[in-house]
Amino acid sequence: MAGRRRRVRNRLIGSRRGLVFVGLTIAAGLAGGLVSADRAAKLASGPLTATRLDILARSPAKAPAALQSRLDALAADYGEEVGIAVTDVQAGWTAGVDRDRPYPQQSVSKLWVAIAVMKAADEGRLDPEAPLTLTEADRSVFFQPVSYKIGPAGYTTPLSDLLRRALVESDNAANDRLMRELGGPEGVAATLDEMGLTAVKVGAYERDLQARTAGLVWQADYGIGWNFQAARQALPMDVRKEALDAYLADPPDGTTPAAITAALAALHRGELLSAASTQRLIGLMEQARTGPRRLKGGLPPGWTIAHKTGTGQDFAGASVGINDVGLLTAPDGRTYAVAVMLRHTRQPVPARLAFMQSVTRTVAEHWAAEAAGVQAAD
Numbered sequence: 001m002a003g004r005r006r007r008v009r010n011r012l013i014g015s016r017r018g019l020v021f022v023g024l025t026i027a028a029g030l031a032g033g034l035v036s037a038d039r040a041a042k043l044a045s046g047p048l049t050a051t052r053l054d055i056l057a058r059s060p061a062k063a064p065a066a067l068q069s070r071l072d073a074l075a076a077d078y079g080e081e082v083g084i085a086v087t088d089v090q091a092g093w094t095a096g097v098d099r100d101r102p103y104p105q106q107s108v109s110k111l112w113v114a115i116a117v118m119k120a121a122d123e124g125r126l127d128p129e130a131p132l133t134l135t136e137a138d139r140s141v142f143f144q145p146v147s148y149k150i151g152p153a154g155y156t157t158p159l160s161d162l163l164r165r166a167l168v169e170s171d172n173a174a175n176d177r178l179m180r181e182l183g184g185p186e187g188v189a190a191t192l193d194e195m196g197l198t199a200v201k202v203g204a205y206e207r208d209l210q211a212r213t214a215g216l217v218w219q220a221d222y223g224i225g226w227n228f229q230a231a232r233q234a235l236p237m238d239v240r241k242e243a244l245d246a247y248l249a250d251p252p253d254g255t256t257p258a259a260i261t262a263a264l265a266a267l268h269r270g271e272l273l274s275a276a277s278t279q280r281l282i283g284l285m286e287q288a289r290t291g292p293r294r295l296k297g298g299l300p301p302g303w304t305i306a307h308k309t310g311t312g313q314d315f316a317g318a319s320v321g322i323n324d325v326g327l328l329t330a331p332d333g334r335t336y337a338v339a340v341m342l343r344h345t346r347q348p349v350p351a352r353l354a355f356m357q358s359v360t361r362t363v364a365e366h367w368a369a370e371a372a373g374v375q376a377a378d
Contacts, residue, residue, distance in 0.1 A: 061088075063095035067366045071097050074362065078355050083341040085257035086363055089265045089327070090334060094258055102254030103341040106310030106321035107170045107290075109202045109253045114167050114284070115267065116191040117159070117178055118277040126181060128160040134177055139223025140207040144173035147223065167284040167308065172206040173223075179205060195272055199259035203252030212252075213313060213320070215243035237316075244315055248344055251321075257339040260325050264337035268327055282306045285326065294324035295338060298357030300364050302331035310341075318346045324356055330367045338363060 067086065075082050075097040083103045085096035120126040135154040139147045146165050149155040159181065165174035179202070182188050188202045203209060211218040214232045222228040232240070263272075270278050285306035296305050307326025312319060325339040340356045347355075 061091050061093040063093040064366065064370075066369075067362070068095045070362050070366075071095055071359070074355065074358050078347070078351075080345050080347065081343040082355070083257040083339065083343070084359060085261040085337075085339045086359075087258075087261035087265045087337040088334075089268050089337055092265075094261060096257055096261075099258040100256050102251060102256050103323070103343050104247065104251035104310075104312060104321035105201075105253045105255050105260075105341075106312045106323060107172075107175075107206075108260070108308050108310035108323050108325050109200075109255075110166050110170060110175045111285075111308045111325070112192055112197070112200050112202050112263075113175055113178055113182075113188055114163055114281060115195075115197070115263075115272060116182055116188045117163060118273050118281055119191055119195060120182060122274045122277050126159065128163070129158050131156050132159050132162060132177060132181065134173065136223075137220065138173055138177050138180075139220070140172035140176045140205070141210045141222060141228050142172055142206075143169070144171055144223075145169065146171050147173040164284055164287075167281075168287045168289055170288075170290050170309065176205045176207060197263055197272070200255045200263050201253055203254075209252060210313065213243060213247045215239045240315060244313075244320065248320065257325075257341055260339040261337035264325065264327055264339075268335055268337065282327065291324050293353045294356045295326055295328070295340065295360045297353060298360035298364070299328065300361075303364060304329045305360075318344055319352075320344055322352055328360060328363060330364070330371075332371065334367055336363050336367075 063086075071084050071086065075084060081098070083096070083098045083101065085094055085099040087094040117126060118128075121128050133154045133156045134146065134150050136150060139150070146155070146157075146162070149157075159178070162171075162174040162178050165171035166178060179185060179188055182191060185202055185204050192198070192200060192202075204212070205218075207218050207223065211222065211228070215235050216222070216228075216231055219231075222231060266272050267278060268282070272278070273281065283306075285308060286304065288307055288309070290311075291307065291309035294309060295307055299305060305326050305328050307324055310321050310323035310325075312321030314320075320343070322342040322345055323340065325341075326337075327335055328338055329335045338360065340359050342352060342355075345352060
């Protein structure tokens with residue numbers, strides 16, 4: 001009798017694991033590839049718990065038709081390639097426009113570096129308060145205020161300071177140094193893959209990515225003063241255009257809007273990091289100093305935002321990779337993960353800002369309409 005009970009129990013466990021695997025595979029397809037089939041198999045073979053079944057086999061609900069229609073209209077009115085994704089973190093649905101096609105992220109990718117760093121800290125592979133020394137070799141490109149502190153003996157600061165600089169200020173040198181601690185772009189990718197975040201990419205060190213996009217190969221002296229800009233300016237226009245076209249055709253940092261909001265939703269639900277690391281990371285995103293008039297500019301009073309912007313290079317009257325992604329929280333605690341991405345825009349800056357603000361304003365209006373409907377039903 002005992003042997004029979006064991007056989008029945010084993011069959012039930014096997015069936016449940018099969019259901020988890022199926023749920024994971026379906027969720028991966030519907031959530032922009034957040035979990036790959038291989039990763040699903042790996043996770044399904046692990047210990048079964050109620051939490052595991054609830055998180056990994058969750059089926060996304062259908063997005064509200066009125067919200068989807070409004071986002072379609074906003075994108076059409078803007079008149080250029082835009083990617084939008086809006087995910088209700090609690091309900092699980094995602095609305096959007098061109099949400100499953102990769103867009104260049106630019107500094108949005110710093111978010112994935114930060115998540116990989118905090119995962120390494122959770123696992124004891126990195127100490128957030130360990131001192132790191134930056135030297136001349138750690139200079140990057142464009143905005144990198146930490147590099148101004150590098151002297152003859154370098155500059156030593158805790159890893160946590162570099163994390164803050166990368167997320168709050170979007171410091172390129174700080175971000176590249178963090179990547180080095182994880183083994184470079186490949187090390188970051190390996191950590192993200194182990195977490196199931198196979199659909200978000202970093203691609204390269206910031207300095208290498210920017211050099212390649214401009215048609216250059218990174219050199220150490222480009223990190224000093226305006227040397228990079230001068231070298232870029234000296235290139236023939238056709239060389240720069242060819243490099244930019246190649247970047248846009250297959251951006252090394254390309255990620256879909258839906259994959260971004262799926263990852264942000266998972267972060268907010270505590271599925272990626274420890275509770276302390278989740279709180280720390282989102283807290284830094286709330287302090288972001290960049291893009292105050294992008295997504296944040298469209299939020300009504302009572303809302304909060306934790307976000308990360310991305311801003312690419314300008315060339316021939318257009319800008320590349322103008323983005324903002326984040327977690328928007330309503331006065332009642334309802335949270336939406338939002339990504340707005342402009343691939344290659346010729347619209348003036350005020351029009352770009354107005355477009356991003358219109359998306360967050362639309363999300364807030366959707367929430368208000370739902371809240372009013374619930375109150376009326378009560």
